[in-house]
Amino acid sequence: MAISTPFSSKDLLPQEECLMIQHKKDSLYIGLPKEKHSTEKRIALTPEGVHTLINNGHRVLLEAGAGEAASYSDIEYSKAGAEITHDTKKVFACPIVVKIAPPTIEELEWMKPSSVLWSTIQLKTLARTYFEKLQSKKITSLGIDFIKEKNGSIPASHALSEIAGISSILIASELMATVHRGKGLLFGNITGVPPTEVVILGAGIVAEYAARTAIGIGANVRVFDNSLQKLKRLQNNLPFRISTSTLQEKVLLKALMRCDVAIGAIKGKNRSPIVVTETMVEHMKKDSIIMDVSIDSGGCFETSELTTHENPTITKSGVIHYGVPNITSRYSKTASMSINNIVTPLLLDFADAGGLKNILSNENSLYTGIYMYKGIVTNKAVADWFDLDFRDIKLYAF
Secondary structure: OOOOOOOOOOOOOOOOOOOOOOOOOOOOEEEEOOOOOOOOOOOOOOHHHHHHHHHOOOEEEEEOOOOHHHOOOHHHHHHHOOEEEOOHHHHHOOOEEEOOOOOOHHHHHHOOOOOEEEEOOOHHHOOHHHHHHHHHOOOEEEEOOOOOOOOOOOHHHHHHHHHHHHHHHHHHHHHOOHHHOOOOOOOOOOOOOOOOEEEEEOOOHHHHHHHHHHHHOOOEEEEEOOOHHHHHHHHHHOOOOOEEEOOOHHHHHHHHHHOOEEEEOOOOOOOOOOOEOHHHHHOOOOOOEEEEHHHHHOOOEOOOOOOOOOOOEEEEOOEEEEOOOOHHHHHHHHHHHHHHHHHHHHHHHHHHHOOHHHHHHOOOHHHHHEEEEOOEEOOHHHHHHHOOOOOOHHHHOO
16 A cells, blocks of 8 residues: 655655864964063963963964063973064064054064954054054954953953952052151051041942952942942942942032042043042142042043153142053063963964854854954944944954
8 A cells, every 4th residue: 555755755765964064173373472562561371371272282482581571481481382482573473473562563564464463452552553554464453352252241351450440459558658658548447547538430340349459458438430320230249338429529529528549440432531620639638649540541530640650650739649551560460360361261262263264154252352354444443543444343254
């Protein structure tokens, strides 16, 4: 008896199984140059990070002395498996170059066409010529501080903000010491002695860790921000509730007049808004401290000026101002370890994905950090800042 079936005899024959083709893992050759800027003491990869990369089949070429400012010797890197060279040009000629500060124009000249650059992107320190040089050499550039996770967080920015927040309180504590011509106040809440008063402008990550550190050593803390959502998040993350307020001029002025330390941690889209005017600074206590952590993006105190690690303070209206950009470089080893914890897994992810092509096609989170793809600007903020042509990175997914 014939059985009725919708399938043909061909359909019923065994078929070949279609297997997913896995991407071939890339073997990376990474150049790790020495930072030339006098204020940059950090390094993107520690010996531990290099050891991890070497064990995963990659090569690392280190410029001699690159880790010294962060207390890492060439011997430590050599033991980790890195190749050491005194030839700077050779390091920049590697297919992938990883560093903290963006390269100089001269360093970009040493890079090979179509190579890949990993660094932070410090827009305030760069000029249009930097991007024009990247374009001419068709270099692909990833901003370590641009890379976003799927939840929208920026790991590098978060890690460095933690360090900056803690650093601001530790440095302020030093500046208040008599040996630094400060008021001679100790942050700690000593029995029978009124606690130090701290005002923090902003309620982001920097502010949270500054508040946490100040509270931990006994200070009274008050935080100002115009975002109630940020203030609530900060309150929930601290060990106990503190005084918070929106930015109302009279309320802020009263707090500044009483405080011993004011921390500026407000950043805007392009530059930090001026929250504290010169007149308000004139009403502050003599020898009180202003720590403008947002000086990298212009500062939120009208009287703030850029200073250096060598000469970190200036005094205006009797108030000591600290305006050193890149504050985390002061604690270079801690900062280097923190950056390494972010960069090493990202490099392994980059290799496992099979390189740029597969990162774009699979929308790997690494693509969010690409601000220049083979000489084409793919980050709108960068394009707008320097008046450059922009193309969406997603156009190159294939």
